[in-house]
Amino acid sequence: MMNDGVSHGLREKLGLRMCAGLDGREGRPAVFRSRALTDATTEDIEALRALGIEVVYDLRKEAERVSNPEPATVCDAFEIRVCPVDLQDDESRTQETKSRHVKAAYGLPGERMRFLYGVMADHADAVRAIVRKIIADGKPALVHCANGKDRVGVVCASTQIACGVSRNAVMADYLLTNEYNAEMNRRDLAHYAGLMPPDAVEVLAAMFEAREEYLEVFLAAIEERYGSFDGWVGLSQSGKFHSN
Numbered sequence: 001m002m003n004d005g006v007s008h009g010l011r012e013k014l015g016l017r018m019c020a021g022l023d024g025r026e027g028r029p030a031v032f033r034s035r036a037l038t039d040a041t042t043e044d045i046e047a048l049r050a051l052g053i054e055v056v057y058d059l060r061k062e063a064e065r066v067s068n069p070e071p072a073t074v075c076d077a078f079e080i081r082v083c084p085v086d087l088q089d090d091e092s093r094t095q096e097t098k099s100r101h102v103k104a105a106y107g108l109p110g111e112r113m114r115f116l117y118g119v120m121a122d123h124a125d126a127v128r129a130i131v132r133k134i135i136a137d138g139k140p141a142l143v144h145c146a147n148g149k150d151r152v153g154v155v156c157a158s159t160q161i162a163c164g165v166s167r168n169a170v171m172a173d174y175l176l177t178n179e180y181n182a183e184m185n186r187r188d189l190a191h192y193a194g195l196m197p198p199d200a201v202e203v204l205a206a207m208f209e210a211r212e213e214y215l216e217v218f219l220a221a222i223e224e225r226y227g228s229f230d231g232w233v234g235l236s237q238s239g240k241f242h243s244n
Contacts, residue, residue, distance in 0.1 A: 005051055006032075010044065015148045015180040019156045020173035021165035024052075028163045030140040033156050035148040035181075036060065038068045045077045052140040054078065057130060059085045059145040059152060068146070078142075083130045085151040086123045102200040109206035110213065113150070117214045120154050121221035128233055131158045147184075149177050149210050154218050161219075162233045177210040185209070 004018035011017065016034040024030030032053060040048075056078040058065065065082070074080070106112035120127060134141055134155075145151040153174050160170045178185075185208045193201050219229070226232035 004032075007047060010034075010047055011180065012183075013044070014040070014144075015177070016048075016142075017176070017180065019160055020169050021160055022156075022163060024140060029134055029138050029159075031134060031156065031159060032140075032142045033148055033152045034142060034144045036064075036068060036144055036146050037070045037074050040071060040074060042073055045071075045073055048142065049077055053142045054139045055137065055141040056080050057134070057141060057143045057155070058082050059130075059143065059155065061086070064146055079139075081133070083126070083133075085120060085126055085130070085145070085155065102196060102203050106203050106207065109202050110211065112203075113207055113211070113214045114217050116150065117154070117217040118221055120151070121218050121225070124222060124225070124232060127155055127158055130155050131162055131233055134159050135162060147181065149181065149208075150214070153177060153210060153215060157215060157219075158229075158233065161229055171212055171215065174215050175210055175212065181208070 004023070006016050006018065014034040014037065016032060019031045019033055022028050022031035030052060032051065037044075037056070056074065058070075058080060060068075061084045130143075134143070143152050143155055157170050157174055160173065161167065185205075188208065189201060189205055192204055196204075222229055222232050
C-alpha cells in the first residue's frame with residue numbers, strides 16, 4: 001500500500017488511494033480514486049476534505065446514481081461533476097450476475113471485459129473531456145464510479161499517461177485495484193459460488209478483476225484510431241492542449 005495520507009479505514013471502505021504520479025507536484029494535479037461514496041459518513045467526508053480534495057468526478061450513469069445515491073453531505077462538501085462514461089450494462093454486479101446463465105450472457109472468462117473496454121474506446125470523447133478538465137483545472141480531485149475499477153481505471157490511466165507517468169507505473173497502479181477490491185471480490189464470489197456452477201463463477205471472477213489485457217484493449221484502440229495517445233488527448237509537444 002502506498003503512503004499517500006489515506007487512512008486504513010478509507011482504503012478498506014472506499015478503496016480510496018492517490019493515483020501513482022498524480023500527487024500535486026511538478027505541475028501535475030493531485031488525483032485520488034475510489035469506489036462510490038454511497039456509504040460515506042460525515043467523518044469520512046471530513047477525512048476526504050483533509051486530504052485536500054475539492055472536486056469529485058462521478059462517472060456513474062443516471063440509473064446507478066438513482067439506485068445508489070450519495071449523501072447530500074457529499075454534495076455540500078465538494079464540487080460534484082457528473083461525467084458518465086458509458087459501460088453499457090455494467091450496473092455493478094446486478095442483473096445477469098443474479099442469473100445462472102452467466103456464460104451465455106458474458107462468454108468466456110475475460111471476453112466481456114475486453115468488449116467493454118472497447119466500448120469505452122468508442123466513447124473516447126467523453127473520457128478525453130474528463131482527462132482534460134482534471135489537468136486544466138488543477139484542483140485536487142477524486143474520481144469514482146461504482147466499484148472503482150473499469151471506468152475509473154481508464155480515466156485515471158489516461159490522466160496519468162497525459163501527465164507523463166510511465167506506462168509501467170500506470171499499469172501497476174491500475175492492477176493495484178485488485179488488492180483494494182480483494183475482500184469485496186472474495187465475498188461476492190463466495191456468494192455466487194453457492195448459486196452457479198464453477199465455470200460461471202470463473203467468468204464472474206474475470207469480470208471482477210482488473211487485468212492488464214483489459215486496459216491494453218482501450219489504449220490500443222485509442223492509438224489505432226487517433227494515431228497516438230497524445231494525438232487523441234490533444235497534447236502538443238509543449239504540453240498544452242490543442243483542439244481535436
